[in-house]
Amino acid sequence: MSLPPTDLLHRFGLSAPELIAETARAIVWRVRQKTGTQAALKYYPAGHMGNETSGLAYLERVEGAGAVRVFARSSDSVVMEWLQGPSLGELARTQGEKTADHGLAKVAARLFAAEVCADGLLSVAEIMAPLRDACFTAPEVREAQSIAWACLDKMQRGAAESVALHGDLHHDNIIHTAQGLRAFDAKGLAGPRAYELANAFRHPRGCHAFAADAQVIRHRAITWGRVAGCGAKEQLRWAIAKLLLSMLWSGQEAPQERALLRQMLRVAEKGLPG
Template structure:
């Protein structure tokens, strides 16, 4: 295959062999490569203009040191060389009918990521900055029927960000398909590198896994998921739901800005708000 300049540079820098294209996203391209010391490895190349999320994410992944996250073998400004994880994701577990087990495994993975570490973390993005799109867009950008939901969710997000909550380093994009099997355990990939309320790292799991709307868009599942997370983590159930509401509105705002579908978030918000408002 003809190698791009970025791929050629990474192959030479880390003495890699046999690069094979795996997938491409809006911000990166992933290859499977062979490394003399580590065998199969994953090479993630960031596209120009990928943004701070991706650049900080690689540094954050390295900062975890393989504890709860994929091991990093090499780090460059526009590339990450990490362990190859060909196995199932927690999304696969949930979609196979074992959602309750996936919830507990997800909570365990997040707890490992949140463990105290001696070394200082890399530069991190505050949650208030992370939520800029939600406040910039405002409820009027949503479809008319969804505006009351968006307005309530925005107010909840504002209250959460104004609260004097303890702040700690956060993965920032915990969802079922970002947690993969590694040997007998589970590890996270693709952190965003945020800082803020630890409960935020559970928020995205409410509207996931992907490709499982029949599972996720269900009031009983929302209730069961919130109860299981609260029981496992000791975090207040309503507080977890508040962050789930806020993040679902944020992800909807991102999709509105990008011109991509946001029907999932519109359907998810009333389920989350109903449980949250029930107290």
């Protein structure tokens, strides 16, 4: 579909559509608003947003504080701020990962500071529940599963505060615009703060050697834990649990992910503050 339905453009007062991306779930065009500014129009041919609904609700509540702005939406489409610039992932791959890690932490801090309401957002406990019945073969993966169970138990006991989360915050989901860093592609979750940067431990994409370095893992656990307001040990445990969840979703225990998991477990065994 090279052009959006005509009524869709009229509905939001948009013009000059330029196809940017098309997937099985959604189509994205760069468009022009009545004010002359550019925007992104995302259309869902199925007539609904599916599991992206919670993420858009989160972005609306954040209102641009470190994330893309949502200008308008309906049941099958959304108009958002057009983000121009490289992702932190791109910058990491071309200019070095440490600066990108720092930028990621800054965005997470801004999102936490927004203190938006978590009501109605998808629960982290719900998306992690399948880990309880998952069957893994590798010894280090089974060891990680026990850590994931402990994280789940703590959350379900109410021992960890549940807050609104972007839910998929990592380097490739943050754009470095002329106006500053902006996160996008939120999942919109409600859960412990330590979950927010948990997925970033296996990123940026294409920087596996960096992510699997023991000193990097330790530094991330300490510094990102401070951003989340928890100890380094707690932050790393959630990173281990999230990596395991990603492995479950992919349906495989890939060698690269197993190597990262082993290194994370070694760092955890050597001891971390908190």
